[in-house]
Amino acid sequence: MNDASRMPGLRAGRLSPxxxxxxxxxxxxxxxxxxxxxxxxxxxxCHDAPCVTACPTEIDIPLFIRQIATGTPEAAAKTIFDxxxxxxxxxxxxxxxxxxxxxxxxxxxxGKPVRIGALQRHxxxxxxxxxxxxxxxxxxxxxxxAVVGAGPAGLACAHRLALHGxxxxxxxxxxxxxxxxxxxxxxxxxxDGFAQAEVEWLxxxxxxxxxxxxxxxxxxxxETLREEFDAVFLGLGLPAAYALEGAAQAGVRAAVDFIxxxxxxxxxxxxxxGRDVVVIGGGMTAIDAAVQARLLGAxxxxxxYRRGPDRMPASVKEQRHATARGVRILHxxxxxxxxxxxRATGVEFAYxxxxxxxxxPTGETFVLKADQVLLAIGQWLEDAPDGLERDGARLRxxxxxxxxxxxxxxxxxxxxxxxxxxxxxxxxxRDAAEDIHTALGAGKDTR
Amino acid sequence: MADLATxxxxxRSPNPFWLASAPPTDKEYNVVRAxxxxxxxxxxxxxxLDPHIVNVNGPRYGVVYGADRRVLGLNNIELITDRPLDxxxxxxxxxxxxxxxRAMVVSLMVPCEEWxxxxxxPLVEETGADGIELNFGxxxxxxxxxxxxxxxxxxxxxxxxxxxxxxxxRMPVLVKLTPNITDVRYPARAAKAGGADGxxxxxxxxxxxxxxxxxxxxxxxxxxxxxxxxxxxxxVKPIALNMVAEIARDAETLGLPISGIGGxxxxxxxxxxxxxxxxxxxxxxxxxxxxxxxxxxxxxxxxQYLDEKGxxxxxxxxxxxxxxxxxxxxxxxxxxxxxIDQDLCIKCGRCYAACEDTSHQAIGIGPGRTFEVIDxxxxxxxxxxxxxxxxxxISMIELEPGVTDPRTGxxxxxxYANWTQHPNNPAAAAAE
Ligand SMILES: Cc1cc2nc3c(=O)[nH]c(=O)nc-3n(C[C@H](O)[C@H](O)[C@H](O)COP(=O)(O)OP(=O)(O)OC[C@H]3O[C@@H](n4cnc5c(N)ncnc54)[C@H](O)[C@@H]3O)c2cc1C
Ligand SMILES: Cc1cc2nc3c(=O)[nH]c(=O)nc-3n(C[C@H](O)[C@H](O)[C@H](O)COP(=O)(O)O)c2cc1C
Ligand code: SF4
Ligand code: SF4
Ligand code: SF4
Numbered sequence: 074m075n076d077a078s079r080m081p082g083l084r085a086g087r088l089s090p091x092x093x094x095x096x097x098x099x100x101x102x103x104x105x106x107x108x109x110x111x112x113x114x115x116x117x118x119c120h121d122a123p124c125v126t127a128c129p130t131e132i133d134i135p136l137f138i139r140q141i142a143t144g145t146p147e148a149a150a151k152t153i154f155d156x157x158x159x160x161x162x163x164x165x166x167x168x169x170x171x172x173x174x175x176x177x178x179x180x181x182x183x184g185k186p187v188r189i190g191a192l193q194r195h196x197x198x199x200x201x202x203x204x205x206x207x208x209x210x211x212x213x214x215x216x217x218x219a220v221v222g223a224g225p226a227g228l229a230c231a232h233r234l235a236l237h238g239x240x241x242x243x244x245x246x247x248x249x250x251x252x253x254x255x256x257x258x259x260x261x262x263x264x265d266g267f268a269q270a271e272v273e274w275l276x277x278x279x280x281x282x283x284x285x286x287x288x289x290x291x292x293x294x295x296e297t298l299r300e301e302f303d304a305v306f307l308g309l310g311l312p313a314a315y316a317l318e319g320a321a322q323a324g325v326r327a328a329v330d331f332i333x334x335x336x337x338x339x340x341x342x343x344x345x346x347g348r349d350v351v352v353i354g355g356g357m358t359a360i361d362a363a364v365q366a367r368l369l370g371a372x373x374x375x376x377x378y379r380r381g382p383d384r385m386p387a388s389v390k391e392q393r394h395a396t397a398r399g400v401r402i403l404h405x406x407x408x409x410x411x412x413x414x415x416r417a418t419g420v421e422f423a424y425x426x427x428x429x430x431x432x433x434p435t436g437e438t439f440v441l442k443a444d445q446v447l448l449a450i451g452q453w454l455e456d457a458p459d460g461l462e463r464d465g466a467r468l469r470x471x472x473x474x475x476x477x478x479x480x481x482x483x484x485x486x487x488x489x490x491x492x493x494x495x496x497x498x499x500x501x502x503r504d505a506a507e508d509i510h511t512a513l514g515a516g517k518d519t520r
Numbered sequence: 521m522a523d524l525a526t527x528x529x530x531x532r533s534p535n536p537f538w539l540a541s542a543p544p545t546d547k548e549y550n551v552v553r554a555x556x557x558x559x560x561x562x563x564x565x566x567x568x569l570d571p572h573i574v575n576v577n578g579p580r581y582g583v584v585y586g587a588d589r590r591v592l593g594l595n596n597i598e599l600i601t602d603r604p605l606d607x608x609x610x611x612x613x614x615x616x617x618x619x620x621x622r623a624m625v626v627s628l629m630v631p632c633e634e635w636x637x638x639x640x641x642p643l644v645e646e647t648g649a650d651g652i653e654l655n656f657g658x659x660x661x662x663x664x665x666x667x668x669x670x671x672x673x674x675x676x677x678x679x680x681x682x683x684x685x686x687x688x689x690r691m692p693v694l695v696k697l698t699p700n701i702t703d704v705r706y707p708a709r710a711a712k713a714g715g716a717d718g719x720x721x722x723x724x725x726x727x728x729x730x731x732x733x734x735x736x737x738x739x740x741x742x743x744x745x746x747x748x749x750x751x752x753x754x755x756v757k758p759i760a761l762n763m764v765a766e767i768a769r770d771a772e773t774l775g776l777p778i779s780g781i782g783g784x785x786x787x788x789x790x791x792x793x794x795x796x797x798x799x800x801x802x803x804x805x806x807x808x809x810x811x812x813x814x815x816x817x818x819x820x821x822x823x824q825y826l827d828e829k830g831x832x833x834x835x836x837x838x839x840x841x842x843x844x845x846x847x848x849x850x851x852x853x854x855x856x857x858x859x860i861d862q863d864l865c866i867k868c869g870r871c872y873a874a875c876e877d878t879s880h881q882a883i884g885i886g887p888g889r890t891f892e893v894i895d896x897x898x899x900x901x902x903x904x905x906x907x908x909x910x911x912x913x914i915s916m917i918e919l920e921p922g923v924t925d926p927r928t929g930x931x932x933x934x935x936y937a938n939w940t941q942h943p944n945n946p947a948a949a950a951a952e
Binding site: 142 | 816
């Protein structure tokens with residue numbers, strides 16, 4: 074601890090370089106070969122395995138684990154990528170404790186599931202380290218598809234379309250591809266530039282052109298895309314928005330933007346962070362923002378969530394991860410206003426009570442001191458193109474990923490009912506690609 | 521992906537992985553599901569003459585577990601098919617018609633009389649099956665009736681029945697051998713003499729897996745009594761590999777096609793059988809333990825291995841046979857010493873216990889609980905390597921020619937020298 078660590082206000086350089094490096098290194102280091110063999114040995118090779126059902130991309134988990142156990146992690150990786158081309162990222166970021174590993178029969182038997190996520194990383198890392206791309210593109214079909222948004226949904230869709238021989242153009246508003254893999258996911262989950270490396274590896278399939286800095290609504294219109302391409306896929310994600318009294322002051326920002334800056338920073342010690350940080354929300358974004366604020370040297374970090382701990386979208390494991398790093402989590406309180414005169418000094422909260430699923434303030438309020446407020450609540454797809462029907466804040470699609478407009482598909486966070494996970498976005502992107510392929514193959518004009 | 525297509529004694533299959541004659545292949549339902557899962561072929565559960573046999577109505581299996589209840593060995597007291605002959609024949613015909621690219625071999629066991637074989641062979645031929653396998657291996661139940669291993673233990677019978685079959689059918693004839701004999705080369709030679717197209721081995725090994733210590737009955741216990749069963753699964757693989765190798769390198773049976781069976785559980789096991797000369801491999805216990813899906817791992821693993829080696833399946837077949845030799849031809853001038861990698865060592869002391877108590881007192885304990893090999897004592901038995909819990913922690917390092925072995929005081933020589941030339945060998949001295 075140095076003097077800077079106790080200074081109030083938004084300040085950079087609160088910690089020594091060594092501490093920054095330690096704090097932001099790989100949170101869960103990879104398994105070595107022996108550890109992987111021991112972990113793989115625990116899998117029962119279940120029939121109609123519950124872990125597979127629990128995986129949104131339905132990776133054949135018993136098969137890939139058996140392939141690791143028999144000394145062919147490369148074949149295991151192929152089994153994974155067959156279902157989930159971002160299996161490498163998912164191995165790092167999936168909340169496995171609420172997906173495959175929660176369903177694992179050894180979780181039921183012993184409370185100790187097979188380490189599916191870690192094994193998946195072992196397999197995919199092994200193959201990717203060889204620089205091998207295990208798929209060969211089908212002969213070109215002459216069909217052109219526009220994919221808007223190069224996040225997990227768009228990338229999975231583009232890869233599957235390219236695999237089938239279609240020509241894909243990926244339009245991405247940001248300077249880099251990857252979506253929240255690049256700008257959102259906590260940095261200690263995906264160290265050493267993995268997100269970009271994965272994109273480059275994925276592109277080796279060929280047949281995908283990428284145009285960054287091209288934004289639908291600003292540089293492109295859906296109408297033109299529908300005219301120029303045989304089909305359009307929208308993987309726009311869900312930008313953060315916020316409407317809270319006093320939120321326009323200095324020191325207040327969307328948690329996703331705070332994280333995006335952090336992910337793109339070359340020098341962590343140049344990043345300003347508050348001494349008293351308040352994070353509002355209860356999902357993965359809130360957890361990641363809070364933890365990383367602590368790791369950047371904030372002294373007091375509090376997450377405030379409006380409902381009880383059991384209703385929190387972040388898993389128990391994620392919550393423990395945060396509390397173990399000194400983050401305090403307050404439940405049953407909702408924000409009333411950000412206090413301050415042009416610069417945040419605190420946040421006023423009202424206690425809440427939930428009766429029959431309905432949330433109401435109890436009337437009692439309190440104030441938390443804050444020089445930095447990070448909002449991880451209330452996302453809204455503001456800039457969705459006109460003419461597409463919504464379901465609440467997000468786009469309406471059918472089970473195949475078709476929007477209400479002919480020739481336009483959508484998937485990922487921008488779609489209603491999506492689970493808000495990388496793996497769910499991959500599943501929807503892939504499935505939409507299959508449906509587009511069917512639609513194009515059937516010779517139908519989808520325009 | 522390497523091409524795994526197989527042609528074994530003229531029987532074609534998309535891969536060399538066949539299901540052995542046993543419960544996995546005893547009816548259409550199973551075999552169709554197996555083919556759907558990707559198996560290259562099957563040997564149908566052994567048929568006999570009507571009236572069909574009956575099985576016990578209590579437990580059929582005994583088991584030997586490894587850690588974590590992993591099935592290492594299985595024994596069974598099941599007999600041949602207990603369904604009417606015509607039901608089996610009808611199903612075989614239908615499955616072969618629906619799955620023409622898969623190998624369909626039919627296992628047979630009828631009394632040791634020519635009329636019985638003459639009666640069943642045309643019925644099988646009529647199904648369109650690709651070949652037959654003579655079950656001379658079943659060591660329990662059927663052997664009490666003069667069939668199965670009772671035939672397989674008498675080379676003259678093997679030769680006789682094989683000849684009857686060759687004379688009465690145009691289908692390729694495989695002879696399935698029992699391991700319950702002293703030297704497997706004799707039954708293999710008999711099969712060849714009778715005209716067999718190939719041999720399959722091994723069938724199960726006579727065994728009692730365990731004894732219940734409360735009611736003093738062998739397992740599986742049928743109303744308080746048990747009978748020896750046939751042992752199979754991973755535990756029998758070493759026995760099977762040796763028998764396959766013995767036949768593959770026997771001058772009298774050189775080139776006789778072999779279908780390798782016994783404990784095949786992963787692609788590696790299969791690759792080892794193939795390297796020892798097997799043209800196809802058969803699997804029973806692994807499928808019974810894990811289900812038909814394991815074949816996907818076998819296919820992906822074997823093709824990855826072949827690709828990495830830049831070999832074809834034909835290149836692999838028999839690749840290890842020239843390296844199987846008699847003890848007396850092993851190079852006595854090949855001198856190695858155990859070496860412990862101190863960075864990997866976790867200081868458990870297992871190597872020390874093994875060497876100190878049961879071997880050659882060649883490991884010393886140094887300050888700070890460090891374990892070091894004493895070269896002057898190490899006979900290079902590699903027991904320490906085998907008991908060390910850390911992979912690659914102890915390795916056997918070859919001494920270069922010219923170096924003095926501190927144990928024997930002799931300089932390691934460059935040339936190959938074996939027991940037949942050794943001064944201590946009375947026979948070698950006599951030959952001079
Ligand atoms: C801070 C944070 C942490 C998270 N942690 C996890 C985690 O640990 N595990 C997990 O499974 N999930 C996590 N998630 C959720 C996960 O990141 C998302 O569910 C996933 O990225 C959704 O993928 P997507 O492709 O739908 O959208 P995104 O990843 O948001 O990608 C959308 C892309 O579209 C681009 N785009 C948007 N609009 C336009 C336009 N008009 N024109 C052109 N391009 C456009 C965007 O720039 C972006 O690149 C986290 C999310 C956040 C915010
Ligand atoms: C329950 C059971 C029944 C078997 N029945 C037969 C049979 O009818 N005919 C036969 O030739 N072999 C039979 N076998 C032997 C197998 O075909 C095979 O040779 C043996 O199990 C070794 O292979 P494995 O280690 O893969 O199980 C049977 C084995 C088992 C376990
Ligand atoms: S549920 Fe668990 S034990 Fe069963 S196949 Fe999946 S990972 Fe293996
Ligand atoms: S495996 Fe099936 S047939 Fe056998 S005892 Fe169990 S339930 Fe009965
Ligand atoms: S058995 Fe292996 S790990 Fe244990 S003390 Fe010996 S060398 Fe070290």
